[in-house]
Amino acid sequence: MESLTIEEKIGQLFLISVRNSYSGNRMLFADDYMKNIIEQYKPGGIILFTINFADPVQTRDLIRGTQELSSIPLFIAVDEEGGKVARLGNTDRMSVTKIPQAAVIGRTGNREYARLSSQVISRELKAFGFNMNMAPVADVNTNARNPVIGDRTYSSDPLQAGRMVAEVVRTMADENIISVLKHFPGHGDTSSDSHKGDVTILHDLQRLEKVEFVPFRMGIEAGADAVMTAHIKMPLVTGNDLPATMSPLILQGILRNEMGFKGIIITDAMDMGAVKNYWSADEAAVNAIKAGADIILMPASLSDAVQGIRKALEDGVLTEERINESVRRILRVKVKRGILDQKSIGSDQIMDIIGSTEHARIIDSIIN
Template structure:
């Protein structure tokens, strides 16, 4: 047994050394993940061959991603950074099918992702067809994202032709103080979105609602206790991602104690690092420990942390020092919509794209002008303002998530959504939430 343990240790050390030399591997290391170790006897029962094969498989994946990047043009790499919305066409009608203008914008900007809104959703068949047609014209398969939080933020429930489950929302769910119900709701959301062809959910909200006058978070939050909110966030993330949907916790560094709305104006949060660590950061830590695929940034100003009046979206201290290094989030960082007034009133689309990307964001969501933002970032890289290696860092993170979620091998889902959406099983979960609160 001792001899076998020595051999296992030797193989593991070799694997770690090999992985340490690989640039891609560094992005996925997370020393702070709250996962229990496998018992020693299970590790001992693994053969050297199995351990070696696992290491070789990892190396093959990293090599595949790097090879994929090597085959991309600069324009295609820049396109992966952008997630656009197409809510209305040139005639100001809702985009419910892939018209020629939308098709051209997706192809000419080599988009990495598209976010759907209520305007894009009419019926089950229409939504699936729109998603599949968008994927069919994209050289690199797309993130197809949506804000499906439940409660007042539900794009699916906006249409009478979409029989999705109507959820009570995070405030009601949080009142149960039962993380297992959050897990069930996460699985429910993941199943319904996956059945339609979505692969990313910009949820759950990880904000701690400590300000009763908050105009933008309110009942979207699980509550005002950071530890209880953290438990609910972690379990919902787990449920969503078990259905192969990328979850994105939002809005970092925490929008719960604000009295203004970044959709309309600049918002300042005057908390210091001790307060943020104790309250605002806690649910985000929980999501990160569960391996959440993405964290969304808020456009809030935190002058006691950044020593300036730039929003968190443009702050290297917030993104790199805190989110990457302190909280150990190695996966995707996504901006909130750059068209929001907190950004668009003060910076051009070009400026916003360059500043957010320089600060460390991987995905730029909904710039006010897609064309200007794309060309601005492309020009900054061509002129050496931003190194191409920095661009490839983000593209590598994006492609790794797309690989892990099976997006790079996109195939139209064959599951019948009508067997999933609003199913009896899902309705029973909703009933369980209400019954739990009525005890």
């Protein structure tokens, strides 16, 4: 902490995507454009998407090259839940093991299957050099009309979902992959999509305690490294029209103080309609940090969001100590997962690990 400049501290608060290079072509290797972004903004991490993947060795080398550009080792994240949200698994050119959706595993009622499937994902992610997986989904599937969650959840039963979530969290920790519970305080009972626009849930705190909070509590007790917020409004809880991502009551009052979560709070992507349709990138970033978030994921404009945090510090809207609180949490997780000691470089034997016969056998035993 003492060695970091204020610019480096602000940079740690951002987890960004870089999908294209200067030319507009896909970002497939750590080129001068990537170098300039990292040198200018000093982000705490990068999240990669299918557009960044051409083949396994290229992906490993992209991660290696990106880490080499950063003076502070990066979170290298991906959404690899299994099922329909699998940036690697749903791309045949990546040769990874295909993992069934959470609902398939949840219906078995067998926590060992949750452990085994998560172990396969984690070991293959490590082979590439990833150190953070935006999983598991800790939502409860209580709305058949939900357009965005559905079979990404383990169950409509909160306890069953929680048991599976806790098993996944423990397994990811064993494999030294950072777990991210999502989407707090619970996105399972929605009939609209926060990627596109405004989402409101009219549940009170009593209902949330009985249903939505259960898997999150169990995941936190199992040692989750991070929790991702949802951009959903809960006026019967907060008494206002702010989404959870910007609610001090939800992030600090409930998640931090009442649930005792001490890890990293990550926003859902800030370029989603539920945020960018109503707040500028700088306003959204400042509001989320003020509310208690530690990491801003994919701001609609990185330059505007970074400048917004800087201006908020200059104007006294945010204090350096508030920034320090988040940076300490971020660095603790980087230390805990060995990221600061040894950058994620991936395996030289990557093709022997991903999509292996052993991994295929494990998944076959689950689905058959």
